[in-house]
Amino acid sequence: MEHESRGSSPLAVCIEVGIRPGRKDVLAARLANAAQRAGLRLPDGLSTRRGWSLNVQGDRAQAERLAQRLLADPVMNTFVVRLPSESPAEPDTRRLEVMRRAGVMDPSARSVTRAAAALGVTISDVRSWQAYVLPGDPSDELLEQLGYGWLANEIVEEVRVDPEQGVAPAPTLPDTPHPRTVIPLRDANDAELQRLSEEGVLALDLVEMRTVQAHFRSEQRDPTDLELETIAQTWSEHCKHKTLTGLVDYEGERWDNLLKSTIARATHELDRDFCVSVFVDNAGVVKFDDEHHLTFKVETHNHPSALEPYGGAGTGLGGVIRDTMGTGLGAKPIVSTDVFCFGPHDLPAADLPPGCQHPSRIMEGVVHGVRDYGNRMGIPTVNGAVFFDERYVANPLVYAGSVGLIPAGMVEKAARPGDLVVVLGGATGRDGIHGATFSSLELHDESETMSSGAVQIGNAIEEKQMLDVLLAARDRGLYSGITDCGAGGLSSAVGEMGELIGAEVHLERVPLKYHGLSYTEIWISEAQERMVVSVPPEHEAELLALFASEDVPATVIGTFTNDKRLRAHFHGEEVMNLSMEFLHDGLPQQERQATRRVRDTRDPAPLAAGTHGAMLKRILAAPNVASKAWVVRQYDHEVQCGSVIKPFVGPGRDGPSDGAVTAPVLGSRRAFALGCGLAPWAGDVDPYRMALLAIDEALRNAVAVGGDPEQTAILDNFSWGNCEKPDNLGDLVEACKACYDGAMAFRTPFISGKDSLNNDYRVGDESRSIPPTLLISALSQVDDAHHACSMDLKQAEHEIVLVGSSGTELGGSHLARLQGELGAEAPLVDLERAPRVMAAVHAAIERQLVAACHDLSEGGLAVAAAEMAFAGGLGMELTLDDLPVDGTPDLDRLLFAEAPTRFLLEVERGQLDALLKQLKGLPHAVIGVVSNDARLSIRHAGSEVIDEALDDLRAAFLGTLDLDGEHDPQ
């Protein structure tokens, strides 16, 4: 703990660091620029300061030394040291200060304390802050807009305007006693049971509460608050997937456990030999090379990201990285993926519902959160997607994925009776209390205030330190089992590891960030950067010494037992003694009604002649197609040196890659491809077809860059509206059925998945749902990195071949949506033909017959062609007269319809015959050539229907999400 002082009483000081005159205040410049674009006028001469308030042993001179030697850069900075009682005001200015609220993680506190110690200066209670000094007399209104509107998030940060005193060092929180509390459950009536669930944010329904009541009646006692909390955490939708494992009545069908009877069933029936571990561990595991397996997991982290986008997204990524670290005996995270769904980034302020943050602010926070966490961990973020729709305004989605590399012999693990329960990593605070149960509730406009405890802030460096030393401990064989502390904290981690044997812990031994936590808070806190390992007693000393050598806390908090009870003590008193069997298997199966949603969908009117070029540019500029370079450039996508196919390719690095290829073992060319598919708009039309489209897209992405569709595993992540609504649940049943059919047809087993089935939000009295959003992630083997393929056109006079059949359906297409329609029918993946198309395209790429390959997705043929052309800086001349078709698509549809399982291939003339032989028996056509003319020209029925300059197409693609106004040209 930091707040215990030695010797004489410490001196509280504020150290303020500013930018030296004549140097550029980059933060101020950025802020002014961003404000201007948002229509906010800041006074000229805005300047920024960073500050640290702390208690220092000794006098002011010690603080000055600290400032001079550490906090202020002699080239860039000036500094002042003040007492908190002195006013920080500067003449003729107004001042805004932003600081984290008491108890919220401040990662810099620890590093500053450590560096000070190296300088021989003893400090404590470090609190960092940021100040903004505005010259002149800007209005209160402007400062208010700037403060909580822009610079600070009220949930985790505090804003002070023109403070008369400096910021005080971090306050010491009071240590209040927490006596053992028993809940009178046995005698409660139904109303009381429901009240208990609501007041305790337990998120248990009446049937579940009655089951708990019956259990304690049979034990002839009332539960402690901790026991009730532990059951609630373990039984949460988040942890137990109650909907997917429940009973569902749907239009005459009776489903008993959708998960088992669709998704997992496909995996078991396929029984692919590359599957090593599926659905049992923190991530799925597949074979890679002779010595290594790959692990893959994608998580959802939606609700925390709605409230605190930066912390929510960062800890979402941090959490899934810990899933990797906790798979088998620990895998090394090698790449990350992320997929976000946001409200429109340009939503008019008047349309923003109360209690919501603007989508552009959420997006910025989420992207920065993922950036700061992933980059600091040294894990490249290589693949993902961003999708915009108004229904995500109040309920954004954040999916974070992690692939790990694990030695082939390290997949099996088990805690054994007698092993010690050891908690690793960060200290425990109040962070994220009720995350698991909160994520199972509906968001409403008071969620911001009610659930501030559910917000977590991560510290990537702590996790990176833990990772380094953990892998060393793994290789020395110092522990028998491991899992991460995710939702539910220690409660879930210890409960899961000891499920079959039992465990006993002493909660006062858990290292804390500050005083005053109750035993319940300690047990269910979702403080980040923690893991639990089971350590045979003979390895205790070596493990503790190893962790200490790199400053990573490791603490023995208990023992795994063989009494099949989960027991906890707090300062000698037993506060929990639960049956493991009841905890894990006592949850009653839910029974729900589902119905088919009634839809009224139409196709748009035909486009007028001569407007197809304009429509092409409109689609390229549509946010769901437009370049995501603003997002992706902020992610490190090359650390670890495995990058083979990057997010952007081509001489101008502006071509959007379909997927990412990584060769993770240095010195080996063995690689893997990642792709992702998501089609929420098609889900508005037909959720069954939507799920097939998502699978098809994920596979297309992986195949287009060189992945082998025959050696591919997939993941499902469902984010759905409230499934107590029968039509939402009906959509879910349809999507699950498609998951089974798709996986079987493509022979791609699901190896891991996650669901978030309560994405409803209230606006006033109305409860609204997000669109059904199924993310499919694909991981494909690439035998040789040197056979990977990129999408940029390579050379003039090469031929262009379209593979796959064009169709008539416009459901979910950009063509329909941009004209205000949903589209009548969604395209249906041809499950007989699609696997053959994927296999043939893969074989052609593998044999290096293909110079460039791009899959056809949003915007169809015209958009794919445009992207390939401007990516390669080469023109394309296409003719649409002989396309293979299903039905009789008109020109609009030939250009823009989004029929699945289609690829555009560029092929050298000399290899055309070989390629066509490869495609025999499949729909395909040679549709044009690459040209040196910097235009895309498309002809149909004897006339030119599109003729656009590449520069115009590229500008349309790059402009929309260029949030910093840089127009990223390189």
Add this chain to the structure above:
Amino acid sequence: MTRPSVLVLRAAGINCDVEMSFGFERCGAAVQSAHVNRLLAEPDELLRHHVLALPGGFAYGDDVAAGAVLATEMGTHLAATLQRFVEEGGLVMGICNGFQALVRLGLLPGLEAPVGTQEVALTDNVSHKYEDRWVRLGVASERCVFVGDSQDLELPIGHAEGRLVCLSESVRERLHAEDRVVFRYLDAHGETASDYPANPNGSLDAIAGLTDRTGRVLGMMPHPDRALFGHNHPEWTRRHRGAGAPDLGPGAALFQNACDWVSANR
């Protein structure tokens, strides 16, 4: 021939140590990675090696400023040993965060000995954000032993704080007069880059890497350790179409040059 012995430093938040180690191992070097705690406890360990490598990452989260906390620790406990190491013929390579630490330490550009005088800063990119992109680099000095006969090359950058600023105009003049600038960012025409994004961070005089008086210390923002293989290059599918990427990427030579120098001179 001496087998080069390389010490790769690790610390909380350093995250490029594995690929940096591989860069040296591939050239036959014996690589040992050591946590900073160990080196602070036993500074003389450094003197048993030929090369000290400071990898990229976010040492201590780059809290305060990039490299600041690590440099403070090293400056307090290791300054004299480091200086002796370099004087006795040791090589030091700092990439990205390692470069930032070397600058904070004053080892680079090291115009005024002793270690501890900071003469330049690597501070916030003008774009005020982390960016990952490939850049073109021109070799501005052949005095640095890591450069050897390398010509202009392409490497990726990945940083938020890489803008070089000089303490004074005289420091700037001396950087050029005393041949301390090793790499400069180039534009598409091969000229010194004046604009974003060819100069990705707004560095003064497009400076991307520095050396010291001896030519045995190299600090650079771009990452040769992310370009060890031909398939790391963003355009390998264009430039080597059908033939597969070359085995070695543009970054590999820097490690090779250092190892060759040690073998020949130690």
